[in-house]
Amino acid sequence: MKSILVFDVGGSSIKCGVWKDEQLSELKSRKTPATWEEMKAVFLDVKNELDDELQGVAISIPGAVNVNEGVIYGTSAIPYIHRFPIKKELNELFGLKVTIQNDANCAALAEVWKGNAADVANSAFLIIGSGIGGAIVINKKLVPGSHLFGGEFGYMVIDQRNGHTLSEMGSPVTMAQQFTKKQNDQKNYEGTDVFALAQAQNEQAIKSVETLYNALSIGIFNLAVSFDPDKILIGGGISRRPDLITELQKRFKTLVVDKHADGLNTQIVSCKYLAESNMIGAVYQFELEK
Structure with missing residues (x-):
């Protein structure tokens, strides 16, 4: 063969x-x-x-x-x-x-073909790294959009007060850069460092992680009410975190209740492949x- x-x-x-x-x-x-x-x-x-x-x-x-x-x-x-x-x-x-x-x-295609979106028709993807990319899949087919911006969820404006986008607020790389700047202690922190410090009850790290999770949850909610997919899948290195999906689901459900989006029951899962x-x-x- x-x-x-x-x-x-x-x-x-x-x-x-x-x-x-x-x-x-x-x-x-x-x-x-x-x-x-x-x-x-x-x-x-x-x-x-x-x-x-x-x-x-x-x-x-x-x-x-x-x-x-x-x-x-x-x-x-x-x-x-x-x-x-x-x-x-x-x-x-x-x-x-x-x-x-x-x-x-x-x-996204890997998940649709052999991964965690193989069992559904409609799915959306957030691929999280230094920025946030993504994809939309309807009836098992990619939807690139009229201007090839289908799935460019990183451009989504999350905070209207300062114009910050999902890539700026939901990326662990950006989170680490901002944390490093605020600490101003001559150290260069990475995303894993900030998560570890948050677990150790560092107040600034807790705020940084909360900001990231909240931004991702808002982005997920916006995707859910825009496309109503069966699943929203999270990819990138951060998807290895064992608490990530639980945290996102919790915040997503809070938004569903707060915004009266009754019946919205989109599954949030991690990607199978990294x-x-x-x-x-x-x-x-x-x-x-x-």
Whole structure:
């Protein structure tokens, strides 16, 4: 059986592997290069290292990916991948069928295909990292929107007083940066540090964690009343926290009561896949286009 070469392109690294016999193997990582020509060289190096007979290449990549045009719009941490026929160049580079899809969309597709959204028709996703991406799935299909902003929930304005968005208030990375600034003690805190200090009853850390949870809960409530999905799934490193879903569900239920949204019973669950979600979703995109 032929294999699929899979890439997950990120701002700092490119993960790569092979999909064969319904699983990923030969996983490795390369540093994201500084130019498009260097990135193409990395792609070819990885392909040439393989003994597998390939049927195609599946790529998860940041930015507003227009699947039909084969062009990436918007902005990302990799400025040189935007606004040219990138899919056409990749087809020519590999001499194989190539598919591309936005990374957050790939994370969602992995869950729809083989994960915790496989049992429902309608779902929404919050992929939480340094910012917040997401996806909307209706009747098992991605909804990219008229301007490719479908699922860009990080832009959602949560606090009207200061204009703060969900990405600014619901990201553990941003939380840690703000906590570091307030502490002003020459230490550089990470999100895990703030959570640990909150558990140790540090007053400022407790406030920071409460702000993050409340912002995420408001975002989830807004998604629930906007799309009424069966499930809202939470991805990203923070989804490993054992108390996360409990905290979000508690705050979500409070909002449902306070805002008289009787009957709104959206399930909030974590994603099944984490590190490999983008690659698995990229494979599903390939299968959908095949």
